[in-house]
Amino acid sequence: MLYSIKIATRYLTATRGQSLLLVVGVAVGVYVFVFMSALIGGLAVLLIDRTVGSIAHVIVEPPDRNPVLLQEVPGALLAVLKSSQQRPTLQSAAAYLPVIEATPHVSVVVGKLLGNGFMVKGEAVAPVQITGIEDKDISAIADIDSSLVAGSSELMLGTAVIGSGLAESLGVGVGQSLVIRSERNVEQSITIGGIFELGLAAIDEAAVYLNIRAARVLLALPEGLSRYEVKLDDLQQARSVAEDLRARTGLKATAWQDQNAQLLEGLTAQARSGDLIKGFALVTIIIGIASALLLSTYRRQSEIGIMRAMGASRGFVVTVFVIQGAIVGLAGGVLGAGLGFLSLLPFPPPEMTSGGGLPVDYRQGAYGAAIALTLAGAIAASIWPAYTASRIDPVKAIGP
């Protein structure tokens, strides 16, 4: 093996120009692989950050009230129907809080009161989604503080923080007063304390944040919570945490992935496209190495014949060519991955990108995978030329 490595290295260094060109060609393929990994990974981080960054990773709610079968009666079904009048709330919400907070990966837990209603300003009426929340928690799930375009996010009794789209449709600004009417027909007069813009139309055009005590009156819910919203230290753990929470509390717990199926589908399709491009890059590398080594076997036919005549086995010849492929793959892989890393390093992480920038994430360059796959591909690519070399007839190769 040591001697095969020496011969392989000698062959590569004897034709330095060609070998360098081959390694650079492989490195370019690996660079494409690394860049695509960083781009696709970065896009996913950006999309998830922009989307999931403003929503809960897990939502804990009262369980669904399904119809209950009361008694089996032959030929008849006797059941209590699911009520559509009664709003599901967590009546003893405070009891669940320590359990939820103690669950692994949970970093933030926010209790919310939710309801629907209308905001009225003169002749203008807009449907709204009312969220009652503790003042300190307003930015715990969606970063309202950083998204403020006017006023402040402080939630005092009698003030509201609303989305920019809603403010625009009602034609109101900070400091202006208007009436809010809940689905329970309770009315309050409130003043706009702040306006935010998250960039998510569904929230910006309908969200109204109120102090939870004001919301209790407006929604006629003197106690309990509509749900807990949970943020995790690792959002990819959402499904397992949701399962854990269901087991610990007996409540309904839904992960963000299950509420954003389209986003997940998009991310999966994007990842597949990336894999396809990476696959093409890998195939290009394999074809490049295979053709270069095949040329090398033809060019070195006579030397292979000499080696065989001197008692080198077919296995020895195969090893020499496979090692050449492995060296080219390894060198090209390390060079391409290294260059990829260095060129990606100046890009800020996608979550820090302020928009408009290329969302490449140097942390997701898949450098190890790029090197390992290139090495494996290079070895695979060299097998055919190596086999061809080993089958060379020494008499024909040496010639008369």
Added chain:
Amino acid sequence: MNEVPLVEVRDLTKDYAEGENVARVLKGVQLTVAQGELVALLGPSGSGKSTLLNILGTLMRPTSGSVRVLGQSLVGAEDLVLTEFRNRHIGFVFQAHLLLPDFTALENVMFPAAARHGRERHTDRARASELLDRVGLSDRRDYLASQLSGGQKQRVAVARSLMNAPELVLADEPTGNLDRESADRVMQLLIDINSSDGTGFLISTHDENIAARCQRQIYMADGRIADDRR
């Protein structure tokens, strides 16, 4: 003393297929060479000298007949067996020297041993140096093969053929590409090695003067041994 013959060939034939035609190059060769013999193989081009050497060197398989080298039958053996046998027991010197151009003289000489052991051992390096010294090229040991003259290359090839101390060296026109002085020097080298080491040589040549310096002259014609003189 009943010593095993170095080479024992019986009823050897070799056919070459050229399209639909089959040309018989060896037509029932009978040959016995004793160990340590220095034999010249003469004959016109196409008489079958090179084919016979290739078959004896296990580089080519015969069409029929039996071939034994050092008592071992080489007909029908696996490629790996033949390769190992060739490496251990047979050395080659070709007309065109056939050195590895990207390797030094020392590395070329060492090749048969390194290929056998999978690495360059210190003992092999020492033997290769000694062989280069013996062929008068100790000052050229680190020269690339491509930097040597024709005569020097052929002497390196002779040193290489002796690396694994083979019992048989097959030399196909070893002086064919050399000037008279170099040819004499190479031939003298082969004679010296034969007498000092007892290595058997089968030397194919067109040169009657070269052949005359061997202990035995075998003449080939039309795929057969036409004459055998001692």
